[in-house]
Amino acid sequence: MSGKLVCVDDYEKYAASVLPKNTLEFYKGGAGEETTLIDNKRAFLRYKLRPRFLRDVSKRDLSTAVLEEKISFPVGISPVAMQKLASPEGEQASVRAAESVNTIFILSTAANSSIEEVAKAAPKCIKWFQLYIFKDRSVTKNLIQRAEKAGFKAIVVTIDTPVFGLRRANMRNQLISSKDPPYKNFDDQGMNTIDDKAGGLAAYVNKLFDDSLKWEDIAWLKTITTLPIILKGVMTAEDAILSVHAKVDGILVSNHGARQLDGTFATIDVLEEIVKAVDNKIEVYLDGGIRDGTDVFKALALGAKMVFMGRPALWGLVHDGEEGVKKVLNIVKHELDTALALCGCCDIGDIRRDMVAKQCCQSK
Numbered sequence: 001m002s003g004k005l006v007c008v009d010d011y012e013k014y015a016a017s018v019l020p021k022n023t024l025e026f027y028k029g030g031a032g033e034e035t036t037l038i039d040n041k042r043a044f045l046r047y048k049l050r051p052r053f054l055r056d057v058s059k060r061d062l063s064t065a066v067l068e069e070k071i072s073f074p075v076g077i078s079p080v081a082m083q084k085l086a087s088p089e090g091e092q093a094s095v096r097a098a099e100s101v102n103t104i105f106i107l108s109t110a111a112n113s114s115i116e117e118v119a120k121a122a123p124k125c126i127k128w129f130q131l132y133i134f135k136d137r138s139v140t141k142n143l144i145q146r147a148e149k150a151g152f153k154a155i156v157v158t159i160d161t162p163v164f165g166l167r168r169a170n171m172r173n174q175l176i177s178s179k180d181p182p183y184k185n186f187d188d189q190g191m192n193t194i195d196d197k198a199g200g201l202a203a204y205v206n207k208l209f210d211d212s213l214k215w216e217d218i219a220w221l222k223t224i225t226t227l228p229i230i231l232k233g234v235m236t237a238e239d240a241i242l243s244v245h246a247k248v249d250g251i252l253v254s255n256h257g258a259r260q261l262d263g264t265f266a267t268i269d270v271l272e273e274i275v276k277a278v279d280n281k282i283e284v285y286l287d288g289g290i291r292d293g294t295d296v297f298k299a300l301a302l303g304a305k306m307v308f309m310g311r312p313a314l315w316g317l318v319h320d321g322e323e324g325v326k327k328v329l330n331i332v333k334h335e336l337d338t339a340l341a342l343c344g345c346c347d348i349g350d351i352r353r354d355m356v357a358k359q360c361c362q363s364k
Ligand code: FNR
Pocket: 026, 027, 028, 040, 078, 079, 080, 081, 108, 109, 110, 130, 158, 232, 254, 255, 256, 257, 258, 259, 287, 288, 289, 290, 308, 309, 310, 311, 312
């Protein structure tokens, strides 16, 4: 690809032109027919901005506070497995990028860099640890204790993966195999190997992750850590209310980047019902389909405290490691700043619900 890369889509096109087919399909793909994958992005088009003018936007500030930590702008990095397939330093490059722009980085349980390596790479970054709950509860407990010791600031429990989603590209070709970089969080536990003959990644997940999880298990988690708990994968008002009852500290509205259950709503379409159900009792975040600063603006107007991006950070990582992730974050930051100014806002608190309206008929 020639020319300057000026938006997330440019980085995606670049990544698509250089990544091996298997890696690209693993990163890019979704579950089933991929209807939700398409909709996660497209749904943002149905929300239109209602700009206000003549409001003196000469001094602007994108900073905000999340779980009482100040960040420079409300866009962080979602937990994404296997980042060394994108670049040799993987998660360590991504976390350094997040540190340099002062935002939040969420480390996946299934990372190619360990909790300790990531902590060492970016000691000042606000890091959250994404937890899959294993059938073997001592594994779960050990991961939480390591994250606490390494200075992580919250545990993000992914609740949408009792079983592995049916990702057709994975099923056709073994996208992740024993030849790929290992899951570094399990170096000493004999759990970092994928058995290609036994069904690869999907079988690995289905064997180890606990598909009997219940709300009581969230209560158990609260007894073994003092860190804030965020539930990732809430998609309905009903589960949002149960999250409040469970006394967690936040929820991340997410459909796992459309990789689990095809046919769900796009995350932006369920955000408002969840925000209303939660009624300001806990913080609400969103990921899925954010590709542009105006997407961020729309999510904030509909009540999200901050948003996260998964694939866009990967595309930056493929381009030039830490620098690439930084560039992607800064592009979206600049786009958000521009959206703020053009909608008549000076800071995040100025973004109002009535600056976004949903169009009844799809335009594209
Ligand atoms: C993910 N996601 C994910 N989520 C999670 O809780 N644990 C994980 O290990 C992973 N791994 C993972 C790998 C890859 C390749 C992708 C693309 C995604 C989901 C991720 O955290 C996030 O919810 C979505 O990526 C958000 O959607 P966008 O921003 O990619 O559209």
